Amino acid sequence: MNLTRRQMLRASVGVAAAGVFGFALPAAATPEATAESIKKFTGGADPVSGGNLTLTAPEIAENGNTVPVEIAVDSPMTDDDYVESVVIYAEGNPNPDVVVFHFTPMSGAAVAKTRMRLAKTQNVVAVAKTSTGQVFMDKKEVKVTIGGCGG
Amino acid sequence: MFSRRQFLQWAAVTTAATGYMGSLTRVAAQQRLTQDDLLKFDSKGTITLLHFTDVHAQLKPVYFRPPSENYGVGAFEGIPPHLVGQDFLSHFGLERGSALAYAHTMVDYVDMAKTYGRLGGLDRTATLVKAIRAERGDSNVLFLDGGDTWQGSYTSLKTNGQDMVDCMKLLKPDAMVGHWEFTFGEDRVKEIVDDMGYPFLASNIFDTEWDEPVFEHTAFYETGGHKVAVIGQAMPYTPIANPRWMIPNWSFGIRPEVIQGNVDAAREAGAAVVVLLSHNGFDVDQKLATVVKGIDVILTGHTHDAVPEAIKIENTLLLSSGSHGKYLGRVDLEVKGGRVTDYNSTLIPVFADVVAPDKEMAAKIDEVRAPYEAECNRVIGKTDGLLYRRGNFNGTWDDLICQGIMEERDAELAFSPGFRWGTTLLPGNDITIDDLYNQSSMNYPSVYRLEFTGTQIKEILEDVCDNLFNKDPFFQQGGDMVRVGGMAYSCAPKETIGNRISNMTVIKTGEPIEADRKYVVAGWASVNEGVEGPAVYDLMENYITRHKVIDIQRNDSVKVIGMN
Numbered sequence: 001m002n003l004t005r006r007q008m009l010r011a012s013v014g015v016a017a018a019g020v021f022g023f024a025l026p027a028a029a030t031p032e033a034t035a036e037s038i039k040k041f042t043g044g045a046d047p048v049s050g051g052n053l054t055l056t057a058p059e060i061a062e063n064g065n066t067v068p069v070e071i072a073v074d075s076p077m078t079d080d081d082y083v084e085s086v087v088i089y090a091e092g093n094p095n096p097d098v099v100v101f102h103f104t105p106m107s108g109a110a111v112a113k114t115r116m117r118l119a120k121t122q123n124v125v126a127v128a129k130t131s132t133g134q135v136f137m138d139k140k141e142v143k144v145t146i147g148g149c150g151g
Numbered sequence: 152m153f154s155r156r157q158f159l160q161w162a163a164v165t166t167a168a169t170g171y172m173g174s175l176t177r178v179a180a181q182q183r184l185t186q187d188d189l190l191k192f193d194s195k196g197t198i199t200l201l202h203f204t205d206v207h208a209q210l211k212p213v214y215f216r217p218p219s220e221n222y223g224v225g226a227f228e229g230i231p232p233h234l235v236g237q238d239f240l241s242h243f244g245l246e247r248g249s250a251l252a253y254a255h256t257m258v259d260y261v262d263m264a265k266t267y268g269r270l271g272g273l274d275r276t277a278t279l280v281k282a283i284r285a286e287r288g289d290s291n292v293l294f295l296d297g298g299d300t301w302q303g304s305y306t307s308l309k310t311n312g313q314d315m316v317d318c319m320k321l322l323k324p325d326a327m328v329g330h331w332e333f334t335f336g337e338d339r340v341k342e343i344v345d346d347m348g349y350p351f352l353a354s355n356i357f358d359t360e361w362d363e364p365v366f367e368h369t370a371f372y373e374t375g376g377h378k379v380a381v382i383g384q385a386m387p388y389t390p391i392a393n394p395r396w397m398i399p400n401w402s403f404g405i406r407p408e409v410i411q412g413n414v415d416a417a418r419e420a421g422a423a424v425v426v427l428l429s430h431n432g433f434d435v436d437q438k439l440a441t442v443v444k445g446i447d448v449i450l451t452g453h454t455h456d457a458v459p460e461a462i463k464i465e466n467t468l469l470l471s472s473g474s475h476g477k478y479l480g481r482v483d484l485e486v487k488g489g490r491v492t493d494y495n496s497t498l499i500p501v502f503a504d505v506v507a508p509d510k511e512m513a514a515k516i517d518e519v520r521a522p523y524e525a526e527c528n529r530v531i532g533k534t535d536g537l538l539y540r541r542g543n544f545n546g547t548w549d550d551l552i553c554q555g556i557m558e559e560r561d562a563e564l565a566f567s568p569g570f571r572w573g574t575t576l577l578p579g580n581d582i583t584i585d586d587l588y589n590q591s592s593m594n595y596p597s598v599y600r601l602e603f604t605g606t607q608i609k610e611i612l613e614d615v616c617d618n619l620f621n622k623d624p625f626f627q628q629g630g631d632m633v634r635v636g637g638m639a640y641s642c643a644p645k646e647t648i649g650n651r652i653s654n655m656t657v658i659k660t661g662e663p664i665e666a667d668r669k670y671v672v673a674g675w676a677s678v679n680e681g682v683e684g685p686a687v688y689d690l691m692e693n694y695i696t697r698h699k700v701i702d703i704q705r706n707d708s709v710k711v712i713g714m715n
Contacts, residue, residue: 062390
């Protein structure tokens with residue numbers, strides 16, 4: 001193929017800079033706003049990290065517009081002891097409260113999957129509340145990157 | 152472990168060459184080093200795993216200069232594979248000037264290249280594979296292809312990888328995994344996989360709609376009298392490091408919990424040996440070995456690291472078999488009472504002038520190249536200096552590409568991706584079409600020309616740098632730092648994202664890069680869809696043809712801070 005220099009200059013570009021590298025947008029929420037929200041949800045109780053609640057999310061998002069996340073709570077799910085609800089927060093999104101899952105003993109298992117949008121690299125936090133008043137938390141940092149140079 | 156004898160033998164080849172320029176001619180070196188020397192191995196047990204990875208479509212022997220910088224951070228600083236040059240030689244007890252020193256380091260590279268010649272060539276690899284199968288018995292050997300096999304040359308681009316598929320078939324691989332394979336698109340990958348006759352494994356690829364596995368995750372073999380399970384792992388960040396629009400229905404990721412599930416299932420199915428054939432990269436797999444329990448051997452690729460023997464992490468062996476066909480990895484396993492009790496491992500450097508080409512493979516290579524041979528060998532220029540790519544920061548091949556795209560697209564600055572593939576040319580070599588495509592063969596080659604603000608330029612550098620130097624290997628994507636043309640900067644790998652890049656300067660004017668000013672930047676290999684501009688190989692063909700003789704000077708524009 002033979003392109004002249006002038007042809008190449010003319011074959012200029014129709015995409016904006018963000019079309020080649022995606023640039024992160026500024027976001028409004030803060031970890032403090034999430035902490036505030038968690039407090040409201042738990043009624044002030046401090047959540048226990050690790051153990052019964054597992055949040056699964058990718059280390060790096062393939063597509064920040066639709067990031068798959070999964071929560072699973074280890075619970076007997078009986079009338080006496082079951083998971084009532086689980087909330088997922090995105091600390092760095094303009095609105096950190098993303099979703100609330102409600103369960104009953106009839107649910108059988110406290111497991112749920114969804115997809116969410118992440119504006120930038122941030123912590124995703126899940127908090128679970130049980131019928132016996134226990135509160136669990138798990139946290140994963142999900143990176144949103146412009147990508148493009150691996151190989 | 153390397154036997155002392157093995158080292159002595161290879162050192163002996165070069166006693167005369169030490170002090171290099173020395174008396175040892177290339178012919179003498181070839182006479183002293185034999186195919187039998189390369190194959191000598193203290194074999195163990197009844198199982199042999201052969202690992203071949205990241206050949207990047209190099210059917211013919213190549214020069215490939217090992218890196219001058221290959222920094223590790225966090226827990227991985229200063230340990231293999233993050234050793235280069237003299238540090239590498241000292242760590243592994245290799246003698247300067249020896250055949251192994253040439254294969255593994257850039258010390259005295261040009262002199263050593265003239266003495267020992269090229270490495271690799273699929274016909275040479277075929278000879279070694281056949282010899283080891285004959286020695287051990289066919290039913291005791293698994294030959295495993297670690298991926299990045301179909302992409303990286305003129306002929307692979309023109310045949311959509313078919314040249315590699317046809318040649319690899321002759322090696323009778325027992326399984327393969329992928330990464331750049333996916334840049335041929337979902338349909339082409341499926342078409343090849345359906346036809347190639349051995350499993351394409353991927354534990355970590357799920358369809359985006361139903362979250363179901365796209366490929367088989369595990370293959371079982373009766374090898375050496377034992378049940379062996381091989382689990383496959385594709386490059387976890389393919390849809391981020393490469394265009395996601397080419398594989399819109401497939402989702403990747405490391406997914407350690409999925410691997411653990413597959414390991415447990417393999418054990419339950421009676422596997423005495425569990426192997427992970429991985430395209431994760433060395434550091435990702437170093438961490439994975441501590442996170443996932445029950446893997447006996449990880450054969451790793453992607454980061455192109457060549458470590459002379461397997462390292463042991465807890466109960467898992469990790470072998471990384473280099474790239475471009477330079478090496479054939481070998482792990483022997485002894486199994487007693489349903490578990491691995493002893494092992495030995497090595498990387499065999501495939502010295503092209505020492506190993507006899509396998510006739511059947513040589514004929515196939517000639518056949519697949521025949522329609523393109525004349526074009527491949529067409530000379531477009533010549534280089535006065537050494538042209539190479541591999542290294543954490545700028546290599547001379549990338550400097551040439553940056554110069555080319557700045558001039559051809561009239562840009563102030565240039566970006567060139569930090570790929571780890573791409574071969575080496577010695578001073579005085581002709582530059583052929585083959586050589587140009589060995590640096591640029593790909594399906595998203597458009598050279599864009601855009602305006603970026605100084606702030607955006609810094610953001611890009613910081614982002615790519617964090618993919619390379621994140622202290623947590625699970626956040627590393629592989630690849631080296633994006634190459635830059637027309638600008639200088641300082642980089643502190645141990646810092647965090649946003650704090651690694653400083654002192655960005657326009658080289659021509661000496662002025663600092665201003666946050667709010669716009670700069671005209673040209674670059675290639677954007678992962679976004681619909682990027683416009685000429686293909687990098689066409690652009691560079693014009694540039695090299697016009698300049699005829701290329702002379703790239705040493706580039707000191709990137710200053711590394713805080714590393715030894």
